Amino acid sequence: RGSVSRESFYHIPIPFQNETRETEKFLGLARALGVVAENRTLEMCPSVEDEAAADAFISAHPVLQNKPCVGLFIGGKSEREDRLWPISHWVGLANRLKEKGVRVIAICPPPPKGASAQTLFAEEHQRMEAFSQALGWSCPTVQEASVLRAAAFIKRFHLFVCPDGGMFHVSAAVGTPTLGDRKSTR
DSSP states (O other): OOOOOTTOOOOOOOOOOSOOSHHHHHHHHHHHTTOOOSOOOOOOOOOHHHHHHHHHHHHTOGGGTTSOEEEEEOOOOTTOGGGOOOHHHHHHHHHHHHHTTOEEEEEEOOOOTTOOTTSOTTSHHHHHHHHHHHHOSOOOEEEOSOHHHHHHHHHTOSEEEOOSSHHHHHHHHHTOOEEOOSSOOO
16 A cells, blocks of 8 residues: 555554453463463562572561471552552461461561551551550561562462462462452451
C-alpha cells in the first residue's frame, strides 16, 4: 500500500477471549504478534544483591536457622479493607506457629518517607507496629520497599501467608507455597 514512514502507527487487534487470569490478558499482545507462550508460569528473579541481603538477614537471626520458616505478610492496602486481616488473627497464627517450632518472619513495606504519627492506622507500617506490640515476643521483621528484595525473602519461606494482593502474586512468581484467601476474613 505504498511506503510506511517511521512515524506510522500500527493497529493490531488483541485477541481477548474473556480471560480472567492476568497472565492471559497480558499475553494477548504476544498472541496478536504471533508469539506463542508455551509456559505460563509466573517467574520473578531477584538480583544477586537482593538474594545476598535476604541470606544476610537470616544469618543475623540465629532463631531463624534449622527450622521450617513461614512468612506472614502483615500489610495490605488500606483502601481495600475487605482484604485486611485483623491483627489479632495474625498474632494468633504467629503464636501457634512458634509453639510448633516453626520460625516466623513478618514482612511488610516500610513507612512512607515523611510519615508521622498522624498517618491513618490502616497504613501497612502501622499494622506492623500493632502486630509487633500485640505479639509479646520479638518476631524478626522485614520492612522492604523493593518488590524484588521482598521476593528474595519470600523465596526462602517454606510457606507464605498473606491476603489476596500483590505479594500473593510475588510469592507465586518465586515458587513459594502460598496460603491466602480472596474473601474477607472479618
